[in-house]
Amino acid sequence: MIRNENTPLRAVIYTRISDDPSGLGANAHDQELKCAKLAADNGMTVVSVLTDNDKTAAAENGKRAKRPAYDRMITMLDEGRADAVIVWQVDRLYRSHLDLEPLINLVERTHTAILPVMSAPLDLTTSTGRMVARLLAVVATAEIEKMKERMKLKKESNRAAGANPGGPRPFGFKPVRKTPKGEAPEVQQLDEDEAELIRTAARDVLTGKSLSSICRDWTARGITTPRGNAWQISPLCRLLTSARVAGRIEHDGKIIGDAQWPSIIDYPTWLAMRAVLVDPARRSSDDNKIKWLGSGIYTCHCGNALRIGSSQNGRHQYRCNMPGKGHVTRPAEPLDEYVTSELLDYLTRIAPASETEGMAPEPSVDPETAELEAEVKRQQSRLDALAAAFAGDGDLVEYRTLALGIRDKITELEDQIAQTVVTAYEDMEPDDYGLSAEEAWPQYDIETKRAVLRSRVKVTVLPARRGRPPKDAPVLDTSLIDLEWAPPGRPFKD
Numbered sequence: 001m002i003r004n005e006n007t008p009l010r011a012v013i014y015t016r017i018s019d020d021p022s023g024l025g026a027n028a029h030d031q032e033l034k035c036a037k038l039a040a041d042n043g044m045t046v047v048s049v050l051t052d053n054d055k056t057a058a059a060e061n062g063k064r065a066k067r068p069a070y071d072r073m074i075t076m077l078d079e080g081r082a083d084a085v086i087v088w089q090v091d092r093l094y095r096s097h098l099d100l101e102p103l104i105n106l107v108e109r110t111h112t113a114i115l116p117v118m119s120a121p122l123d124l125t126t127s128t129g130r131m132v133a134r135l136l137a138v139v140a141t142a143e144i145e146k147m148k149e150r151m152k153l154k155k156e157s158n159r160a161a162g163a164n165p166g167g168p169r170p171f172g173f174k175p176v177r178k179t180p181k182g183e184a185p186e187v188q189q190l191d192e193d194e195a196e197l198i199r200t201a202a203r204d205v206l207t208g209k210s211l212s213s214i215c216r217d218w219t220a221r222g223i224t225t226p227r228g229n230a231w232q233i234s235p236l237c238r239l240l241t242s243a244r245v246a247g248r249i250e251h252d253g254k255i256i257g258d259a260q261w262p263s264i265i266d267y268p269t270w271l272a273m274r275a276v277l278v279d280p281a282r283r284s285s286d287d288n289k290i291k292w293l294g295s296g297i298y299t300c301h302c303g304n305a306l307r308i309g310s311s312q313n314g315r316h317q318y319r320c321n322m323p324g325k326g327h328v329t330r331p332a333e334p335l336d337e338y339v340t341s342e343l344l345d346y347l348t349r350i351a352p353a354s355e356t357e358g359m360a361p362e363p364s365v366d367p368e369t370a371e372l373e374a375e376v377k378r379q380q381s382r383l384d385a386l387a388a389a390f391a392g393d394g395d396l397v398e399y400r401t402l403a404l405g406i407r408d409k410i411t412e413l414e415d416q417i418a419q420t421v422v423t424a425y426e427d428m429e430p431d432d433y434g435l436s437a438e439e440a441w442p443q444y445d446i447e448t449k450r451a452v453l454r455s456r457v458k459v460t461v462l463p464a465r466r467g468r469p470p471k472d473a474p475v476l477d478t479s480l481i482d483l484e485w486a487p488p489g490r491p492f493k494d
């Protein structure tokens with residue numbers, strides 16, 4: 001048949017539909033309508049609509065998937081009974097190079113146009129177009145493999161829950177006995193002593209203790225890794241951030257489900273601890289607001305409160321702003337250091353560490369986090385349903401978009417859980433969790449420090465001595481700082 005430019009191009013609409021219980025994918029009818037509209041928009045005549053039902057385009061075991069409608073379409077093009085193919089997405093046509101290479105040959109022979117509704121026309125007659133198409137096939141293959149792997153892992157996770165894949169047992173768990181072939185392996189059991197160490201470490205991290213001090217502490221107590229080595233920061237960090245201790249199974253950095261073994265740390269606490277370990281800045285949110293300990297609290301001998309100012313060399317100073325002579329100025333940092341060390345000495349002597357030392361209570365965040373946690377679970381089942389729906393077949397671009405949306409939502413929820421727990425720990429007074437005054441002090445925020453200062457001591461700065469100070473004089477003459485302490489048990493009131 002001789003065709004001229006006035007003869008409309010003849011298009012085949014090819015749709016492929018998947019079994020999609022999630023109902024999230026575009027169904028065949030929608031696909032067909034959109035394809036027909038594209039044909040009309042391009043002035044094409046639709047000569048045939050071909051549909052493969054519930055067939056996958058993914059290659060299995062190196063063999064092309066069987067798709068009768070697709071084969072009919074290829075025959076039509078080959079025999080010159082159609083000029084163009086209209087599809088919803090290019091992945092309707094091929095998902096592997098096994099389909100793509102014959103298609104490229106066909107297009108080169110017949111100059112068939114390929115028009116996907118959802119993207120730009122695919123031009124397999126140019127090398128760039130072919131390269132893009134091949135890349136898409138590679139990406140599609142990888143995506144399918146990943147999805148399958150994830151589903152397989154999930155299925156196997158129950159079976160493999162207790163299996164020890166060789167090597168030393170994980171810290172916190174008892175060794176798993178070898179089971180005869182064919183028998184289900186035992187579920188891992190907790191080693192309660194080690195589990196308790198992990199729980200304490202989690203609280204320590206959340207209350208601002210460093211991993212290196214936890215390592216030192218464990219080493220001092222003779223606690224080693226299962227291999228018998230001294231604990232170092234990075235193995236400890238890996239242990240604490242592993243999903244295993246939260247009773248979850250992780251794959252590719254994503255939690256894919258609950259493990260059969262019991263959790264050592266509850267999930268919200270684990271999320272919070274992991275967030276702090278990944279980003280220590282989360283814990284000290286108002287540290288960047290510089291405020292001085294004694295500004296407006298320390299007083300000049302005249303009774304006026306001292307304020308912070310800068311000296312000519314840019315150093316900060318406490319200053320009395322009253323007019324006239326004899327009022328005081330003192331370098332700010334040395335004065336704060338001196339007052340702090342005296343205050344800690346007072347707190348240690350007068351208020352020795354409480355009986356609860358070493359028994360860190362946990363803040364109560366259960367009702368808030370439980371709800372968020374339930375929502376995470378719901379989103380995870382949505383993700384599973386989606387993967388199941390799209391694994392056999394389905395629109396990959398669509399799958400990815402939907403999956404990313406759900407994953408973002410999960411990340412956001414996990415972030416909220418972590419922040420709830422982190423904030424709860426921050427809101428606790430450090431001495432609530434049994435730290436000594438010296439350990440607790442650095443963890444107080446500046447407002448708390450100022451409140452403690454105000455309630456325990458009145459700091460009065462006395463006038464400087466007359467004459468030039470000797471060369472070797474300290475920056476701060478502490479004998480000119482008068483400290484009036486509150487009687488034990490009877491703090492000053494404002």
Ligand SMILES: [Zn+2]
Pocket residue numbers: 300301302303304320321322326327328
């Ligand atoms: Zn003064």
